[in-house]
Amino acid sequence: MRILLAEDEKQLSRVIVAALNSRNYDVVPVYNGQEAVKKASQGVYDLMIFDIMMPVMTGVEALKKIRASGDQTYVIMLTAMAEVDDKVTGLDAGADDYITKPFSLKELLARIRSLERRTENYGNGVLNFGDITLDSNEQRLESFNSISLSAKETKLLNLFILNANKKIISEILIDHVWENDDDIDQDTLWIYISYLRQKLQAVNAHVGIEGEKGGPYQLVNTSKEGRT
Incomplete structure (x- = not known):
């Protein structure tokens, strides 16, 4: 599975990349929404993981541009904001799933395994x-x-x-x-x-x-x- 990870906190990004690499996932990290849009347009991914609060362009803004281009890749949003309205905003922008920070890496890996099973069994x-x-x-x-x-x-x-x-x-x-x-x-x-x-x-x-x-x-x- 190839994953695009957009997370501006570089230490957290490194931790997530290491955890995903240890499960044999191929991860492409970027650090702002604009980079995420560029990478998404240039490659094919099985999953995108976007933080909401990022510099240059937020995760929601990036996701709107990616969806507008026709890209329907599965997207999980990461955010420190737990309010319902913020989750609705992300989902309305085209997100498929949502994880609130701080989160467990076990939870993230479980969500990814669930996506893999669903895609394998049901397309x-x-x-x-x-x-x-x-x-x-x-x-x-x-x-x-x-x-x-x-x-x-x-x-x-x-x-x-x-x-x-x-x-x-x-x-x-x-x-x-x-x-x-x-x-x-x-x-x-x-x-x-x-x-x-x-x-x-x-x-x-x-x-x-x-x-x-x-x-x-x-x-x-x-x-x-x-x-x-």
């Missing part, structure tokens, strides 16, 4: 982008009509939707969808990209996958409204 449920809906549990793509997807097609489109509008290199797609299968190469990925393109056309979606063989690939909204 990300129902995701939307443009005029398409992906039901990961049913392995079904819907737009003006619907079509069934294979398990790999579902995982691949799931990753694209979570990171919509990002250019994603082939290696990341292969690693996330096929994990430790060393037999998967660029040719196999290209075949699945072609399958998804055909199925997006089959449901008359105004959503497409851009990119030539070898990547990078990008899920985009092809409607006039989406292009503006």
Whole structure:
């Protein structure tokens, strides 16, 4: 699991990074909201952990920008503010979970393990982008009509939707969808990209996958409204 951590208290950041690294999580630390937005736009993450009170740009402001870009990656907010209104603000900005400081590292790790189990067992449920809906549990793509997807097609489109509008290199797609299968190469990925393109056309979606063989690939909204 690759995690983007935005925490301006560097000592706390180091402690969290060490704890996550010890569980074999790959962590990218940043120290303000602006850096978080930049890193989020440049890479693919399975989880983002944002402190709310950060310099340059708050965690809430950063999250709003990230969500506005189309990124639907799971986000846990960290804050020293325990008031209900502050939690509501974070959730309304697009946060998926909330931990109030001071918190136990055991609690944070437990939340991450829970996310891993849910993603592994059920995917990300129902995701939307443009005029398409992906039901990961049913392995079904819907737009003006619907079509069934294979398990790999579902995982691949799931990753694209979570990171919509990002250019994603082939290696990341292969690693996330096929994990430790060393037999998967660029040719196999290209075949699945072609399958998804055909199925997006089959449901008359105004959503497409851009990119030539070898990547990078990008899920985009092809409607006039989406292009503006």
